[in-house]
Amino acid sequence: MKRYAVFGHPVLHSLSPKIHRTFGQQSGIELDYVAIECAPGDFAAALSSFAKSGGQGANVTLPHKQRAAELCNLLSNRARRAGAVNTLIRHDNGWLGDNTDGVGLVRDLTGRQGLDLRGRRTLLLGAGGAARGVAPALLEAGVGDVFVVNRDSTKADALIDQLGEPGRMHARYFDDLGTLGEFDLILNATSATRHGTLPTLPMSLVGPRTAAVDLSYGEAAIPFLAWARAAHAHTTVDGLGMLVEQAAESFFLWHGVRPDTDPVYTELQARHAALITAD
Template identity: 45%
Template sequence: MTDLYAVFGNPINHSKSPHIHRHFAEQTGQDMTYTKQQVAPGEFDQAATEFFDKGGKGLNITVPFKLDAYSFAARLTPRARRAGAVNTLALQTDGTVLGDNTDGIGMIHDMHNLGWELRGKRVLILGAGGAVRGILQPLLEQEPQEVAIVNRTHHKAEQLANGFHDLGDVRALTLEALAGQQFDILINGTSASLHGELPPLPDDLLAPGACCYDMMYSAEPTVFLQWAQTHGAAAVADGLGMLIGQAAEAFYLWRQIRPEVVPVITAMRRQMTEKNQNHK
């Protein structure tokens, strides 16, 4: 019997999840199918209930349904509860549905694959939305020296910092307060760089050997990564590895097998580059 999995979202056509999980299933010899389904606003519970009633084993959840999935799950992992959002639903042996959030651990695994050290480092995060909330617990578990959050709306950054300060040294900073400070790891958690926007960052923000990570990804370097390269970053990376890393964590939750992510990252990066060149 082939096990059924899917990704729910709206819009969903752009989703690379079916492609990623097909790679994982072939690589690990798993008998499963994975589809994508566009769900209408307000119809998430009905769609998810139908999916599991028809024998579905697990779902990935993308925008705008991560809060719906949080409410839908009968049980939550500690990291999902902290994130306040769910991107993975897994049917349990007792018939209940577990909600998890694999975004943050996907990013941490990607940084480990890149050889980036987080322990004892000064980390700066741009943005204070749901994507950033999802990465904070796994990030703080790596024991950085400090995590600073900067957001256009400062009180949102403060709320986020207050919600996680029990896990480590995390605080909100204003853009003005960045003057004269240096950080080892910069993480862009906003989608603004995909639209060519970037907050006014000090020219000397990067410590020697600093690494810059954009949670967004595209065929061309984002504006944030272009800024990083021109301001002396030792290494830069976009979020393609995070996307594939969070999928691998979901796959492990469902199948108890951990797939190899690096070959999939390489294949998808090549595909994106070729597609981009063909459009030029």
């Protein structure tokens, strides 16, 4: 049986094993897909052990995406541009790294959510692996100027340098947020809400057509989306659809089969809604 995994810290809550098993059932492909918890300092060893045990592919989530890129001896064009990897493909001499986060996000926003991203003035909160994964695809989808805000300004500058779009992308501090005006698209790519905190965000960022998107899903997305609704954002979206779509792209890279994402998304969304109602 083919072996796959998702690496992260924390990761045991991940829906990826269920998603990929469902894709396998759809496609008639038998596979073993598990979640592997490992701290940042243990990731390289854990990945090596997985490869030696027959692992043929893996997904990578926080906080390992940039380290994963460093461990690959081959990178796809989109992984190289992002400087971060979320999908690993085993080959004879090591790992090929790719990044399906951006295409997954854009497919969800433009397809399932029906958003036209072209020309949208965009605020990207965060400059880590999650932000790096989606920024190139957003630019390719035609968004307007992108303002990157991160607590460590050097990371925001590094992201802009990585993408080579200095005229279109702009680094700012969190203290600048009150002076930036309204945005048509606001994306939360920080990990702060995973720890129960949300950076102070002025409501002046939100206008009548603003779409607010959290790249996380479940409880981690609640604080940001609650802020966006209180600010009267036109549209609020969590990262569940992105999760399913990026998984489908990974599945395609591994197996050459493109799964049907709609029934998987519908099932997971219904389960999430039921959990919120129960609480």
